[in-house]
Amino acid sequence: MSKFLAYITVVFLINHLSIVMGQESPLSHHDFKRSSWGGNSPCTPCHITRSGSTKIPSSPIWSKRDTVSIYQVYSSTTLNSYPSLPSGKSKQCLACHDETVANANHMVGPPGKSSLHISLRNSHPISFVYDANLAMTDHGLNDPSTTLSGLGGTIEEDLLEDGRMECTSCHDVHNISRQDSFERDNLNDSKGHAGRTFFSLRKSNEGSALCLTCHNI
Amino acid sequence: MKVLKRFFFSSLLIFFSVFLYSQGLLNSHHDFTGTSWSGGEACSPCHTPHNANMLVPDSPLWNHEVTTASYQVYSSPTLNSNPGQPTGFSKLCLSCHDGTVAIENHGSYTGGTQYVTWGNVTTDLRDDHPISFEYNTALATVDGGLHDPASTPSGLGGTIAEDLLQSGYLQCTSCHDPHISRNTQGCIGCHNMATRVTTDLSLRISNTGSALCLTCHDK
Numbered sequence: 001m002s003k004f005l006a007y008i009t010v011v012f013l014i015n016h017l018s019i020v021m022g023q024e025s026p027l028s029h030h031d032f033k034r035s036s037w038g039g040n041s042p043c044t045p046c047h048i049t050r051s052g053s054t055k056i057p058s059s060p061i062w063s064k065r066d067t068v069s070i071y072q073v074y075s076s077t078t079l080n081s082y083p084s085l086p087s088g089k090s091k092q093c094l095a096c097h098d099e100t101v102a103n104a105n106h107m108v109g110p111p112g113k114s115s116l117h118i119s120l121r122n123s124h125p126i127s128f129v130y131d132a133n134l135a136m137t138d139h140g141l142n143d144p145s146t147t148l149s150g151l152g153g154t155i156e157e158d159l160l161e162d163g164r165m166e167c168t169s170c171h172d173v174h175n176i177s178r179q180d181s182f183e184r185d186n187l188n189d190s191k192g193h194a195g196r197t198f199f200s201l202r203k204s205n206e207g208s209a210l211c212l213t214c215h216n217i
Numbered sequence: 218m219k220v221l222k223r224f225f226f227s228s229l230l231i232f233f234s235v236f237l238y239s240q241g242l243l244n245s246h247h248d249f250t251g252t253s254w255s256g257g258e259a260c261s262p263c264h265t266p267h268n269a270n271m272l273v274p275d276s277p278l279w280n281h282e283v284t285t286a287s288y289q290v291y292s293s294p295t296l297n298s299n300p301g302q303p304t305g306f307s308k309l310c311l312s313c314h315d316g317t318v319a320i321e322n323h324g325s326y327t328g329g330t331q332y333v334t335w336g337n338v339t340t341d342l343r344d345d346h347p348i349s350f351e352y353n354t355a356l357a358t359v360d361g362g363l364h365d366p367a368s369t370p371s372g373l374g375g376t377i378a379e380d381l382l383q384s385g386y387l388q389c390t391s392c393h394d395p396h397i398s399r400n401t402q403g404c405i406g407c408h409n410m411a412t413r414v415t416t417d418l419s420l421r422i423s424n425t426g427s428a429l430c431l432t433c434h435d436k
């Protein structure tokens with residue numbers, strides 16, 4: 001019953017968002033309503049409502065295929081974890097942000113925004129288990145099951161997806177609290193700091209606070 | 218009186234929280250959060266979560282401009298190893314410490330004007346401990362005065378090879394931790410009022426009684 005209610009709510013939200021939220025979408029850079037290809041709802045690029053389907057998705061319904069690119073994942077001589085091919089919601093992010101994805105339907109590469117295409121080889125490692133064990137071997141990491149994230153619960157509760165590090169450990173695409181991320185382009189300063197608090201981050205990285213949530217350095 | 222007491226305790230609290238805050242990288246010489254060019258960030262002068270610089274293989278998400286200098290390397294008649302041009306982590310350190318790249322040059326920014334001063338090891342490495350060579354069992358055997366890195370404990374939990382070498386190579390990081398994580402006392406952890414500085418605390422192993430040197434050298 002509660003599952004059904006949740007489903008109804010999501011469908012309602014997706015179809016009637018403008019009523020719920022008014023004119024301003026909280027999606028900041030992911031508000032594709034502003035672009036020609038985004039369609040009417042800001043949600044459809046990532047979620048669709050399949051008419052007639054009564055399945056309740058455990059994760060958002062993705063309106064496009066998962067990426068099939070073969071990734072080269074991050075590796076280094078000091079790494080203790082074992083990043084795998086992208087898993088969980090990271091796959092969905094990479095459906096648009098992967099450097100190899102071509103433009104089609106909703107497979108966007110925003111024109112002139114090549115930096116939005118992420119290479120996993122030179123990005124923070126993702127898609128691996130981050131647990132108390134890893135923290136113990138590494139010496140420089142906080143224990144995710146006991147350390148507070150600053151967002152209410154522990155790192156594990158607030159930042160990990162089934163105990164794993166993913167794109168969503170650092171990013172929250174719905175980021176309602178930072179509508180001002182539209183301002184990002186104006187915030188580029190001459191030193192290459194592209195408005196570091198405006199990347200749909202789960203928490204501000206002011207003073208590297210996000211990094212220091214997990215890293216005990 | 219009550220007010221005074223409260224003031225005393227709250228200033229005590231602030232005093233101690235400053236100490237707590239300074240654990241690790243913060244308040245070390247590699248803490249650039251107080252500068253305008255760092256944007257107040259602790260990690261971004263050296264690391265970035267995306268688009269990291271891959272010029273030096275196996276670097277940890279490197280974000281600083283990498284040096285292109287060539288070096289005069291250490292040599293001596295008694296040396297059994299064969300140090301080459303700096304590689305790996307040493308090259309990352311030298312990207313500030315050889316004095317050819319500005320400290321501020323990180324990310325896409327290249328207009329820096331500040332260089333290391335007393336921390337300049339220069340491009341002449343003939344007067345520095347040899348680096349960037351393989352230190353293995355064979356070298357220890359030939360040398361006679363070195364511990365076997367594959368079996369000798371470093372004192373940090375594993376062997377010398379595991380804790381101090383980068384894929385078997387001796388680098389700046391064999392002796393130094395760039396995060397200077399052993400300093401738990403802020404500036405006075407290294408400087409006290411009477412003497413200028415003890416560099417000890419940035420070392421992976423304290424060098425009191427030459428303990429660091431004697432970890433590898435069997436003299």
